[in-house]
Amino acid sequence: MLKKDPIQIITFRSYGTTNHLYVKGRAIEDENINHSKTGFFNLLWNSWKRFETDKVKNATLLLSLPDGRTIETITDAQGYFLIDTIFENLRPLTDEESWLHYTISFANKNIGRNIQLGNRFKGEILIPHLIANTTSDGAKFGIISDIDDTILHTGLTSRLKWQVVKNTIFKRAEKRIPLEGAAAFYKKLHDGKSGNECNPIFYVSHSPWNLYSYLEIFLEKNSFLKGPILLRDFVNPLAKIFTPKTSDNEKPQKQKEIINILKTYPKLPFILIGDSGEHDPDIYTEIAEAHPERILAIYLRNVNHKRKMLRVKGLFKDYETVPVLLVEDSEAAITHAKQNGFI
Structure with missing residues (x-):
């Protein structure tokens, strides 16, 4: 035995x-x-x-x-x-x-x-230190960031997802390269305009919990500020074939986690950060439409995928519910954050 x-x-x-x-x-x-x-x-x-x-x-x-x-x-x-x-x-x-x-x-x-x-x-x-007014030290807003292709290149937009397999299986977490400038931008958001706000950062991903330690090491090795890491249960690729379909209104786990964060801190506004490659634009706009007074801005990093970029640009062409910025790099996001008094 x-x-x-x-x-x-x-x-x-x-x-x-x-x-x-x-x-x-x-x-x-x-x-x-x-x-x-x-x-x-x-x-x-x-x-x-x-x-x-x-x-x-x-x-x-x-x-x-x-x-x-x-x-x-x-x-x-x-x-x-x-x-x-x-x-x-x-x-x-x-x-x-x-x-x-x-x-x-x-x-x-x-x-x-x-x-x-x-x-x-x-x-x-x-347990963030929340403030009762805008002059006190403490969190004035929160940051919710995707991981995949927002701060970590995964290859989700690659054909047949082969880049995802290659990066996840054959690269150590310490060797994965973060997207340039992301860690420094998040530090600025965390510190806020006064420099001592301690605005909380939450990391969400469609990756399964099996990769939790892997992602934790990546964030630490690349100087990302510590924050909750919220993933999903691992889904067997054959599950959809053999599992009866539930409701069409079933939300992605990442979206559920974001909604739960908003419910947990009902008086705290948030900045949402993601990418234009997969589901972030749809998830973030749906959340913004439901809670326009809670979302200060949406930052979406451009991915190198022409068809997806055309769809996202069309989605936000006349969008006015909350400020949305499609960025090529972190410097563009930093400029916008400064102009809006976030940092």
Whole structure:
């Protein structure tokens, strides 16, 4: 009988408020992925292990806050867990950067499996310091940014998506090149016009949670400011064939996450940043139409795809609900942000 890998809890960087705890993660076997390995077969093996995850389903987990309060949750059939609940007085537990640090563990230490890290896994959620007026220090707006082809070249617009496969499987996260100027632009938005606003940044992507660690390393290595990273469940390519169709009104997961962020911070306006290559223009305009008073601007980075660019330019030709800027580089976005008092 083959020896099973030890189990672990992966926590996904999330967000909340002083009275709202929103925590996501997954309990899976530790596949011992070494992100520093190079070479064709090592990279291919690492990619296989990211998606060939062995989940720990129906496991009871115990989350502990720094002040000793605890809450239980149970993983679902895919090993995921979600804590979305009212929890009072969380603001005093945050650090100087507005992050709340927690630990989570398997409630049953005798689960019959070897547990990594002594059954103590760390996680963090962002609780932005919101302000009541425009003269106080604190967040005046939030930034919601796509990842794919907005700050990280993926090749989503390439024919048959071969560039996506090549970049994701055969390039280490540390070697992926960010789109020029994006990290510096986000830092300016985070600091705001006064230089000390601490405007929160949220990263959303259509990529699956299996790539969470990969994207986390990419953001850190390329000096992007820390923020919640919100992805989606991995979908089997054959799922659409064998799964009955649900409602035509079903929203993409990325859109649901953005709507949830707006609901979590009902008084905070946002800047949306994406690209013109896939679904961002449609998702962002639909959100802007529903919440025009909440969206300060939409920045869309141009992609090298003539047909898609023609469609997007037509979409925004007479659009006046919120300011929309199609940019070739970060400098154009910085100029517009300065003119509008964002930075």
